[in-house]
Amino acid sequence: MVSVLLDNIGELVTNDARSGDGSPLGLLRDAALVMEGDRVAWVGERRSAPAADALVDASGAAVIPGFVDSHAHLVFAGDRADEFAARMEGRPYSAGGIQTTVAATRASSDEMLAANVARLVAEMHRQGTTTVEIKSGYGLTVADEARSVAIAAQFTDETTYLGAHVVAPEYADDPAAYVDLVTGPMLEAVRPFARWIDVFCERGAFDADQARAILAAGAAAGLQARIHANQLGHGPGIGIACEVGAAAADHCTFAGADDLDNLAQAGVVATLLPGVEFSTRSPYPDARAMLAAGVTVALATDCNPGSCYTSSMPLCVALAVREMRMSPAEALWSATAGGAQALRRDDVGALSVGRRADFAVLAAPSYLHLAYRPGVPLIGAVYRGGQHIA
Numbered sequence: 001m002v003s004v005l006l007d008n009i010g011e012l013v014t015n016d017a018r019s020g021d022g023s024p025l026g027l028l029r030d031a032a033l034v035m036e037g038d039r040v041a042w043v044g045e046r047r048s049a050p051a052a053d054a055l056v057d058a059s060g061a062a063v064i065p066g067f068v069d070s071h072a073h074l075v076f077a078g079d080r081a082d083e084f085a086a087r088m089e090g091r092p093y094s095a096g097g098i099q100t101t102v103a104a105t106r107a108s109s110d111e112m113l114a115a116n117v118a119r120l121v122a123e124m125h126r127q128g129t130t131t132v133e134i135k136s137g138y139g140l141t142v143a144d145e146a147r148s149v150a151i152a153a154q155f156t157d158e159t160t161y162l163g164a165h166v167v168a169p170e171y172a173d174d175p176a177a178y179v180d181l182v183t184g185p186m187l188e189a190v191r192p193f194a195r196w197i198d199v200f201c202e203r204g205a206f207d208a209d210q211a212r213a214i215l216a217a218g219a220a221a222g223l224q225a226r227i228h229a230n231q232l233g234h235g236p237g238i239g240i241a242c243e244v245g246a247a248a249a250d251h252c253t254f255a256g257a258d259d260l261d262n263l264a265q266a267g268v269v270a271t272l273l274p275g276v277e278f279s280t281r282s283p284y285p286d287a288r289a290m291l292a293a294g295v296t297v298a299l300a301t302d303c304n305p306g307s308c309y310t311s312s313m314p315l316c317v318a319l320a321v322r323e324m325r326m327s328p329a330e331a332l333w334s335a336t337a338g339g340a341q342a343l344r345r346d347d348v349g350a351l352s353v354g355r356r357a358d359f360a361v362l363a364a365p366s367y368l369h370l371a372y373r374p375g376v377p378l379i380g381a382v383y384r385g386g387q388h389i390a
């Protein structure tokens with residue numbers, strides 16, 4: 001197997017607390033990393049680096065683990081720029097806009113949908129993301145959800161069935177029949193392609209009993225749970241995530257003290273999506289209270305055409321620091337190792353021996369610059385599984 005030495009790393013974030021400075025980021029200065037095939041084979045100070053077949057010079061820059069974006073809705077057609085403009089003039093965000101994208105997605109060909117996902121995944125790669133979760137949820141018929149999850153599976157192993165995004169327009173007068181479809185024939189059709197099942201548990205989407213039924217049917221079919229919870233108001237979503245042992249409760253914008261204790265005790269990751277609050281001009285979730293309660297926090301983009309059309313994890317890191325008062329170290333950990341935990345992955349999100357060689361070389365001397373220099377393209381080179389992808 002060919003070995004490659006990444007040498008002359010000014011600052012290496014390993015996310016391995018046993019390495020380097022002993023902090024959760026496991027920071028090493030004047031470091032080097034050896035990859036063999038798609039894995040990390042050695043990490044340490046550069047003066048003790050072993051010989052390798054090939055050399056890449058990081059020129060003193062910082063190197064971080066690739067971002068793990070654990071929440072994205074990429075299978076859709078069209079955009080909703082007009083809705084965004086109206087929102088910026090004062091109109092509130094509502095789940096109703098999803099139906100606009102459902103109509104455009106249904107009218108689109110498989111090829112057009114796949115091309116749109118490819119475009120967004122390439123955008124993510126250029127911004128340092130090396131693992132992405134991709135949801136369905138803009139088809140809402142058996143055939144359109146099945147093709148959405150199948151298209152997602154062309155780009156990632158982290159595929160999520162979100163037939164329970166909103167009630168399909170044809171079922172507006174009979175939501176119970178739509179839940180039967182989601183938990184019956186639609187689930188059967190997506191099953192070969194989906195790893196996860198998700199539900200938007202919110203007023204205007206699905207209530208507590210419907211969410212429980214949907215996640216239970218998914219579990220019976222072998223799909224693990226994750227939930228859109230407490231995005232637009234206080235509600236039962238976080239409680240249900242804890243009750244069913246979901247991997248993550250996502251959004252958590254409106255969370256009470258009991259919700260936070262519940263998340264910490266159940267070991268459910270709270271995935272915060274600050275791009276949504278930025279793009280809907282809403283109050284941010286209380287990340288400090290979550291961290292104080294011992295909750296594991298992940299950061300993700302929620303990239304979608306409605307509530308937040310960014311594919312940029314560096315932007316989310318900057319927002320988490322500036323708007324949610326996370327430290328730059330906490331934010332970077334949450335955007336990498338936190339995302340890996342939200343996807344129950346132990347092969348990504350850190351740079352220790354045996355992990356996949358997924359990393360970004362920054363055009364900066366320190367990871368601090370991700371928040372310190374918001375909006376600046378600081379991602380120099382990106383490697384995934386030891387391969388240069390951007």
Ligand code: NIG
Nearest residue numbers: 097098200228302304306307
């Ligand atoms: O995560 N909350 C539900 N779904 C998306 C928004 C979808 C849309 O507006 O198209 C979200 O914010």
Ligand code: FE
Nearest residue numbers: 071073228302
């Ligand atoms: Fe979402």
